[in-house]
Amino acid sequence: MPILAYKEQRILSPQQLRKLSEHKYSCFSASLLDPLLQPWWNWLVSQTPLWLAPNLITIVGLILNIVTTLILICYSPNGVEPPPRWTCFLCALGLFVYQSLDSIDGKQARRTNTSSPLGELFDHGCDSISTIFVALSACISCQLGHYPNWLFFQCFCAIALFYCAHWQTYVSGTMRFGRIDVTEAQFSIIAIHLVSAVLGPEIWLTKMPYLECETRCLPFYMASGVDFSLALRYSKSILNEGCGKNGSSVAGTSVLSPSIPLTLVVLPALMIAQKSPENIFTEHASVFILAFGMVAAKITNKLVIAHMTKAEMEYLDWSLLGPALLFLNQYFNCIVPEIWLLWFTLAWGTQDLLRYCAQVCLEICQHLRIDLFRIPYGPKVLNTSSVGSQSNVGADKNGGTSHRKSKSKAH
Template identity: 25%
Template sequence: MYLKPLQVEPLKLYRYKGVNTSFYNYILSPFHTRLVECLPLWLAPNLISTLSFAFSMAGFSMVAYYDPDFSLNKETHVAPVPQWVWLAVAFCVFTYYTLDGCDGIQARRTGTSSPLGELFDHGFDAWNGLLHVSTVIALFGMHEVQRVVNLPLGMDSGLLALILMYLLAGFFGPFALQENILGYFSVKDFLRLLIKFIPFTSFFGSCYTIYCCSKRGCKISKMKMFVPLISPIVAFIFLTAWAYFSPSNILQLHPRWFFLLTSVVACDISIDLIVNQMVDSTCPPIKMTVVACSLASIFALLPHEMNMEIVTLKFITSVLVLAHLHFVCSVGKQMSDVLGISIFRIPFNVRLQT
C-alpha cells in the first residue's frame, strides 16, 4: 500500500489548479473543445488518455521495428525506415497531441475530474518522453546524436516541431533534415543545440518557478521547496557519467536499453512528485529508484568484463520498470477505491446528471 491512511483525506479534498499560458492554447483549445462536443458522454476521460498513449506507442513501435539500433547513416546513405512510416508517425503524434488535449475537457464536461485522471494524464505524458526521444534519434541516426541522455521538450512547441520534422522526413526523406538551410545550419544542428542547453534552462526555470511560489506566501519553507530537485539532479549526474565514461560505450551497443533506464527513472520521479502533491506530502530527498540507478552506474564503471556492464544495464532497467509499473498500478487502484470511481467507465447516474 503506497498511500497511507493519513493521506486519504487530503486526496479527497485535492483539486487540480492549472493554467495553460501557452500561445498555442488560444489556437488549439477551441479546436479541442469543438472536437470533444462530438464525443459520447459515456466515453471516460481516462480511456481517452490511454488511447492517446496507444497512438504514441504505435508510432514509436513502427520506427523501432524498422530501425531497432538507430542505424540511419548519411555517409553510407542507409535509411532503414521507409518514408511512409514517418508520415504515419506524424499522424500518430498529432492524434496523441489532440487526444491529450481532449481528456481534461471531457472530464470537465462529464463532471468526472479527479486526481486519478491527473495521474493518468501526466503519467502517460512522462512516458512519452522515451517514445519521442527515441523516435527523433532514429530520424537522425545514432552517429549524429551521440552522448544523449534525455531531451526535454516543451509540450506544445516541442510536439508541433516533431510533427513538422516527421512530415518533412516523410515527403523528402530523413536526409533532407541534415541539409543546411540557406547554407548556414540544419535541423540536425538546431537539435544538437537544444540537447546542450535545454537541460540547464529547464533546471534554472524550475528554480525560478519555486522562487516565485515562495514569494506568494507559501506555508512550505524555501529549503523544502527545493527538495524535489535533488533526485533528478543526482540521477542526471550519475546517468550522464555512465553514458560518457562507459567502458564498452553502452550508448552505441544498447541505446534503447539506456534510454529506457533514463526514462523510467525520470517517470518515477515525476509521478511520485504528482502523487505527493495530491496527498499534501513532502517528497523524499532521494527516491529509491535514483539510489538503485546510481549504484548501478558506479558498478558499471568499475573494471570488469564488458558483458558485465551490459548485464547490469538490462538487470537494473528490468527491475526498475517492474517496480514502476507496480507503483503506478497500485496507486491507481488505491485512488480508485478511495475516491469511489471507476477507472475506465463513467457510471450511468453520472451520465444522466450531465
C-alpha cells in the same frame, strides 16, 4: 522494505488520501497554440461518446504513441540508420493523436461529471512516459545517433525539464505553461517527423547554405535555446515562489529537496554513458534512454503525488536498483556484461513503474469510490442539473478540467 512485500505495502497513507481529496488543480497557461487549437479540441470532444471514460481516452493515446515510436526504433535503434519514411509519418500521426486525446480528457471529464484527483495524476503519469518516447523519436527521425553526445543531451534535457515543470508546481502550487511550452514542442516534433516522411530522413544530413553545419542541427539548436529559457524560468519559480511557510514547498519542505531524486537518475546515467568500456550508450542508445527514462518517470510520478498530497518526497526508490548495479559493475571493471544489466534496468524499471502506478490508482479508486476506466452511471444521470451543480471543476490548460470528483457523487 522487502521486495516481496512491495505489492502488499500501501503507498498512500490515510493523511495523504485525505489531502488528495482536498486537492484543487491550479494552472496558468500563456501558450501560443492552445487558443488556436481550442476549436479542434472542442469539436473532437463533442464527437466523443459520453460513455467513454476520460482516463481511457488518455491511455489509448499513450499506447498509440508508444507503439508508433517502437516501430521507428526497430528500424533505427541507435539513431544512425535512416528509418523508412512511413515510420516517421506513423510517429507524426501517433503524436498528433496522443496530443489531441490528451487535450480532451479533461473536457470529457467535465461533460460526464467524472472529475477527480485521479484524473490529474493519471494524465501527468501518462505524460511522464510519453515524454521519453517523443524525445527519442525526434532524435531518431533526425538520425542524431551520429552525434551521441547531442542525442544524450536532448533526450535527458526533455526528461529533466518535464521533472522540473512538476518540481516548480510542487514549490509554487500552480502548474505554469509559458508561451512556448509543451504544445509548441509537440507540434515542432510532429513537423520534424513530417519533414522526414515527405523529404526523407536524409534531408537532415545535407549542409545548410552559408552555414558550416548539417540541417538537423538547426531544430536542435533552437530546442537548446528553448530548453535554456525553460530552465531559467523553472529555476526562478523554484527559488522565489515557494507557497509554503517561509517560502517552502506545498509540503513545507525545502524547495531544493526534489533535486536529489533527479540527480540520482541523471548523474549516474551521464557517468555510465561516458565511462562505459563497451560504449553502451553509443551501441544501445534507445535501450539506454528507455531504461533511464522509466526510472525518471517513476520519480516524476512520486513528485506529482507528493504535490497533490502535500507530502514530503522520498529520495530513495527501488527503481534506482538498475542504475546502481550498472554503476557498481563499472566500478568493479564490468564483471557482468553491461548490456545484460542494461536490459535488466529497462525490465526492472518498467515493471516497477507499472506496479507502482497500478497500486496508487487502486488505492485512490478505493478511497474515492470511483472506477479508473469506466463511468459508473448512465448518460441520463449525467445530464441532470443536480449532478452538475455538485461537480467540483476547475479549468485546465486546455480549457477542460482536472479530473476531480468527490466521494458523494461517485455513484
